Amino acid sequence: QAKAAGRRTFVRYDDSMDVANRRRAQLSGALHKVLDRGELRLVFQPRLSLAAQRITGVEALLRWTSEEYGEIPPNLFIPLAEESGLILGIGEWVLREACRTLRQWHDAGMTSLNVAVNVSVVQLLRGDFSEIVRRVLADTGLPPHALELEVTESVLMANAEQAAAKLQALREMGVSLAIDDFGTGYSSLAYLKRLPITTLKIDKTFITDLNRDPDDTAITTTVITMAHSLGLTVVAEGVESETQMRFLDHFRCDEIQGHWLSRPVPPADCLAFIRAWVPGTTSGAAGNVVPDA
Ligand code: C2E
Numbered sequence: 638q639a640k641a642a643g644r645r646t647f648v649r650y651d652d653s654m655d656v657a658n659r660r661r662a663q664l665s666g667a668l669h670k671v672l673d674r675g676e677l678r679l680v681f682q683p684r685l686s687l688a689a690q691r692i693t694g695v696e697a698l699l700r701w702t703s704e705e706y707g708e709i710p711p712n713l714f715i716p717l718a719e720e721s722g723l724i725l726g727i728g729e730w731v732l733r734e735a736c737r738t739l740r741q742w743h744d745a746g747m748t749s750l751n752v753a754v755n756v757s758v759v760q761l762l763r764g765d766f767s768e769i770v771r772r773v774l775a776d777t778g779l780p781p782h783a784l785e786l787e788v789t790e791s792v793l794m795a796n797a798e799q800a801a802a803k804l805q806a807l808r809e810m811g812v813s814l815a816i817d818d819f820g821t822g823y824s825s826l827a828y829l830k831r832l833p834i835t836t837l838k839i840d841k842t843f844i845t846d847l848n849r850d851p852d853d854t855a856i857t858t859t860v861i862t863m864a865h866s867l868g869l870t871v872v873a874e875g876v877e878s879e880t881q882m883r884f885l886d887h888f889r890c891d892e893i894q895g896h897w898l899s900r901p902v903p904p905a906d907c908l909a910f911i912r913a914w915v916p917g918t919t920s921g922a923a924g925n926v927v928p929d930a
């Protein structure tokens with residue numbers, strides 16, 4: 638009987654592997670059609686300078702509503718798009734759409750706003766990535782200094798030498814460069830110093846437990862000090878409360894991003910939020926009442 642039970646367990650395990658693989662294959666299949674079907678859209682989340690009490694810009698975040706499978710989170714489909722190479726076309730679409738939207742906002746008078754776009758290492762390491770960026774900026778008319786490209790720390794570390802050269806070319810164009818999810822990838826100070834980056838984004842896992850977990854508090858204050866000593870702008874992501882905001886302000890974190898200010902929302906809502914935002918207000922009420930897009 639034990640043998641039978643064991644066998645049943647094994648079979649069930651096998652089945653669930655099949656289900657997971659089948660689901661991945663189905664999603665990958667659907668992912669091939671996203672651009673043709675127009676199933677992608679961008680949402681935007683504002684970033685606040687604490688010292689200047691000014692919205693400095695926005696991060697563009699990708700959303701996919703599949704005809705067959707509904708809303709699929711980026712943490713699920715971005716890795717699939719990277720494996721299949723589809724990220725190249727999708728990433729270029731994101732870049733173009735983000736720059737086009739910001740150019741519209743500039744034309745509407747909001748010329749000081751920047752846009753941050755997440756870039757996959759698959760895009761970055763491809764031969765002509767800086768050429769694609771150059772072309773998108775030329776086509777959309779967005780000035781290079783209004784664009785920031787975010788690359789996650791872990792992938793940079795895994796491809797250090799190649800990545801450094803790629804980033805250099807982009808930096809020379811005048812584009813800003815951020816390391817995303819900082820604190821999760823064990824970068825050394827010496828390594829950071831060699832990269833032509835402008836911005837560090839502290840990963841939200843450290844922000845969540847600020848004030849409660851002494852380790853996270855120590856990491857956050859250390860990263861802020863270190864970033865400033867290297868002349869970098871430091872951004873905290875995932876700021877959800879006024880307490881976290883005040884802590885970060887006290888330790889001279891330059892900018893914050895998170896639900897406390899605003900959730901990621903569709904472009905028109907984001908622009909309306911930025912226009913209506915009043916310096917010194919303690920909560921981005923407009924952002925907080927909009928459900929996560
Ligand atoms: P990320 O670049 O670190 O983006 C921040 C994530 O934190 C976003 O998740 C955002 O919605 C979420 N977030 C913002 N504020 C808060 C907060 O206060 N609390 C919490 N708990 N979360 C908050 P999202 O949109 O699901 O994106 C997840 C990840 O997917 C991104 O992390 C990024 O790595 C990737 N991603 C999203 N869009 C793109 C894209 O266009 N291209 C590439 N290559 N990756 C993308």
Ligand code: MG
Binds near residue numbers: 696755817
């Ligand atoms: Mg990001």
Ligand code: MG
Binds near residue numbers: 838841
């Ligand atoms: Mg991040």
Ligand code: MG
Binds near residue numbers: 818
């Ligand atoms: Mg992340």
